[in-house]
Amino acid sequence: MIETRCLTKRYGGTTAVDDLSFRVEPGRVTGFLGPNGSGKSTTMRMILGLDRPTAGAALVNGQPYQDLKYPLRTVGALLDAKWVHPNRSARSHLRWLAASGQIPKARIDAVLDQVGLTGAADRRAGAFSLGMSQRLGIAAALLGDPEILLFDEPVNGLDPEGIVWIRQIMKQLAGEGRTILVSSHLLPEIALTATDLIVIGRGRLIKAASTTDFVESASHSTVRVGTLQIDELTAALKRAGVHVEPDADSDFSLIVTGTDIARVGTLAAAAGVVLTELSVQRASLEDAFMHITGHDIEYTAGDSVDGADRIPALAGAGRWMR
Numbered sequence: 001m002i003e004t005r006c007l008t009k010r011y012g013g014t015t016a017v018d019d020l021s022f023r024v025e026p027g028r029v030t031g032f033l034g035p036n037g038s039g040k041s042t043t044m045r046m047i048l049g050l051d052r053p054t055a056g057a058a059l060v061n062g063q064p065y066q067d068l069k070y071p072l073r074t075v076g077a078l079l080d081a082k083w084v085h086p087n088r089s090a091r092s093h094l095r096w097l098a099a100s101g102q103i104p105k106a107r108i109d110a111v112l113d114q115v116g117l118t119g120a121a122d123r124r125a126g127a128f129s130l131g132m133s134q135r136l137g138i139a140a141a142l143l144g145d146p147e148i149l150l151f152d153e154p155v156n157g158l159d160p161e162g163i164v165w166i167r168q169i170m171k172q173l174a175g176e177g178r179t180i181l182v183s184s185h186l187l188p189e190i191a192l193t194a195t196d197l198i199v200i201g202r203g204r205l206i207k208a209a210s211t212t213d214f215v216e217s218a219s220h221s222t223v224r225v226g227t228l229q230i231d232e233l234t235a236a237l238k239r240a241g242v243h244v245e246p247d248a249d250s251d252f253s254l255i256v257t258g259t260d261i262a263r264v265g266t267l268a269a270a271a272g273v274v275l276t277e278l279s280v281q282r283a284s285l286e287d288a289f290m291h292i293t294g295h296d297i298e299y300t301a302g303d304s305v306d307g308a309d310r311i312p313a314l315a316g317a318g319r320w321m322r
């Protein structure tokens with residue numbers, strides 16, 4: 001189990017992680033979601049004892065990482081797949097890690113087999129594709145047969161086959177009862193793998209929920225209703241207390257929120273309004289996520305200062321879809 005309690009990290013004037021408390025349970029894949037710069041990597045580094053909290057605590061099985069008796073056998077992590085000496089073979093990289101973590105040599109062949117790298121084990125890791133490097137990174141994380149695993153943006157830059165493989169191995173590892181925390185800046189991607197979500201923005205917790213609950217509460221549906229009698233329809237819906245907005249795409253339709261399609265149709269019929277369209281518009285997962293995190297987008301030094309891209313939703317959209 002992983003737990004953070006009021007975890008805070010400041011770098012000079014920047015608060016990267018701000019009073020963050022959450023729990024990650026075993027036997028599940030938990031997605032750690034937030035825009036770029038929201039503090040995911042910093043949080044993971046504190047869980048792994050690579051960064052010291054300014055305040056609060058990050059605990060692994062109830063202890064700070066530095067106090068674990070056998071850290072590599074308790075926690076494995078994939079932070080940066082390219083963190084391998086380029087002239088070392090995959091096997092010698094794992095041999096070196098095994099020696100430093102007092103891990104039995106037999107685990108080397110076992111993890112090479114588990115990630116499908118047995119055939120490439122003696123090739124230079126520097127010549128590996130990104131997909132192969134990710135596999136080697138995961139082999140390294142699994143070497144100590146740890147019960148807890150952290151993956152930082154594991155699908156970044158991978159081809160579709162690599163992405164499917166990563167999804168499968170995470171589910172398999174969780175099925176074995178391990179605790180899996182995987183970060184991503186993409187909700188649609190993580191929603192396919194994770195059963196639980198921890199969503200952060202600007203270092204703060206926005207929501208911790210099951211993926212199903214999160215997606216349901218985040219995505220709102222609206223009704224689009226078309227008519228040539230736009231004034232009559234607007235008046236009828238407003239009289240019934242329904243929220244109506246003009247449709248940016250057409251002068252002859254309205255966007256209705258807070259009620260269902262049947263009620264809109266009934267109100268229109270009662271007012272003698274002929275409809276040309278009546279349909280449900282479902283927000284996409286990206287829209288839903290932007291809606292929730294839109295005001296928690298972190299700006300970077302590269303943003304222009306003329307204000308045009310400082311509108312949170314726009315600045316966020318660019319960064320989110322990187």
Ligand SMILES: Nc1ncnc2c1ncn2[C@@H]1O[C@H](COP(=O)(O)OP(=O)(O)OP(=O)(O)O)[C@@H](O)[C@H]1O
Nearest residue numbers: 011014016034035036037038039040041042043185
């Ligand atoms: N070593 C550091 N020194 C100074 N500032 C840092 C350092 N590490 C991170 N930050 C800042 O802390 C904030 C959070 O960064 P972090 O890398 O944790 O976010 P992230 O959600 O992992 O983003 P990304 O997906 O881009 O990696 C950012 O504003 C970042 O610039």
